[in-house]
Each structure stands twice: as C-alpha cells, then as structure tokens.
Amino acid sequence: MTTEKVTAHYTHGSLMETILGKLAEARVPLDTLTVYDLASMDHLHGRGREATDEMIARLSPAAGQHVVDIGCGVGGPARYVAAETGAKVTGIDLTPEFIEAARALTEMTGLGDLVSFKVADALNLPFADGAFDAGFTQNVSMSVPDKARFFEEAARVLKSGARFIAGEVAQGPGGDALYPVPWALTADISHLTSPEDTVEVLEAAGFRVDEVQDSTEKALAYNQAARERFKTSGPSVLNPSVILSEQGLDRMRNSARNIEQRRTLLVEFICIRA
DSSP states (O other), X not given: OHHHHHHHXXXXXXXXXXXXXXXXXXXXXXXXXXXXXXXXXXXXXXXXXXXXXHHHHHHOOOTTOEEEEESOTXXXXXXXXXXXXXXXXXXXXXXXXHHHHHHHHHHHTTOTTTEEEEEOXXXXXXXXXXXEEEEEEESOGGGOSOHXXXXXXXXXXXXXXXXXXXXXXXXXXXXXXXXXXXXXXXXGGOOOOOHXXXXXXXXXXXXXXXXXXEOHHHHHHHHHHHHHHHHHHOOXXXXXXXXXXXXXXXXXXXXXXXXXXXXXXXXXXXXEEO
C-alpha cells in the first residue's frame, strides 16, 4: 500500500505535455535542448543543481563507470552526471510517468547512449549483485518506511569499495514537519529519521559512513537567494513546481519553512560499500 500511495503522490497526469508547454513558454529551443536548460526544473531536491554539483564532486564518477541513481524522478541528476563526467547512469523510479518523462527528455538532450531508466521498486532493485561502480540517492528515503531494506538493496547492487552518496531530508529538533512538502502531502507517507539513526541503518546495511555533511545552512542561504529573485523577477517559468504539480508552490514554501524552523535538516551521507 505504501508504494501505491507514493506512486499516486508523484503521478502528474499530463507531465510531459506540461514540461513541453513550460519549455515553450520559456522560449527554450527543443532542437538544441541541454541538461543545463532543464536544471532549474528537474533536480527535485533541496538546493537543486548546486547540491548535485557537490554530490558529483564527492562521488567522483569517471567516464566508463556505471552509476545507479535510486529514485531518479524525471532524470535530471542522472543526465547531469552523464553530461558532466561521461559516466553511464541507470536511474530507477517507482512512478511510471516520471520514467516516461525521463526517457523522453534524455533522448531530447542527446544522452540516450549514456543514460537509461527503469520503473522499479528501490526495495527490490532489478540488478545483479555488484552491478555498479558508484551510486547515489537524493531526497528519496523520506518516502520509505523500510529504510533498512532500502539501503541493503543499494549496498547489494554496488561493487565492494564503491562510493555511495545518500542525500535526505532528516528530522530536525524543531518539531514535526509542516505539510504539504515535496515528498508528501500529508504525514502518512513521510518517514523522517534523525541523521544518527540513518548512520546506524547505513552501517548495518553494509556501508562505511565516512562523513555526514549537514547542508542546512547552505539551504537557508539558497532559499533566501531564491526569495530575493522572486521579489525582483517573479517565479521562474522552469522550476520544480512544474513537476510537483498539485500544490507545488505550497509544497516548496513549506519545505523552506521547515528548514528555517529546524523542523527538518538537509543531510548528505558520504559512504563506501564495505
């Protein structure tokens, strides 16, 4: 039932049509579309492309390596990793409409030879043991009640010694999160844990956690800069609310409020597969 609720939460109904309409509104030429044209819209996690750049620096994927993106959404970070590094990337997501859009946008950006996608459950990944040289997941585990299984599956499909970056919204000291937020309209499909608890789960799953990076202060600065841009020029045509659809702007605002009030923290776990 949880997977059905998560899929229903993210299903848009006319996602690709909406994306194409917004690209037209923003006057982005489709015949020369790049990952950079899409980046303000298709990186569906805190601090967007800025956070993805930091993740790539920590992950250090190389051309020829195979990277897995667990919970890829519409494929923004997967395409971006491939474009920036030359690595091959396979993304999985539970939501069929996300995967349809991910495949279409990947072909439109000319990255079909490097990036592929599958509809799949992160708790039962359709890959052999040790299939990948590196992996990442960005703001996905908050929708997963069985975090032990989630990280066990991630560890299973990675080679020994592989780097793995797990970014998540964590439970903060400021009280319960305000809803709706990007990953949940209500609390019943939100599963926040403390950074300390996540470290324990990662280690039990077979990872060595080398570093825990709290990016909450960076998120506050990022959100303040976004508010200043909004005051002077209004909302960007291409922003994550295009993909989030229902209550998109409210979800983004509550996400910012939760961080400001320390109800949530933005945390990255830099890991090595043991």
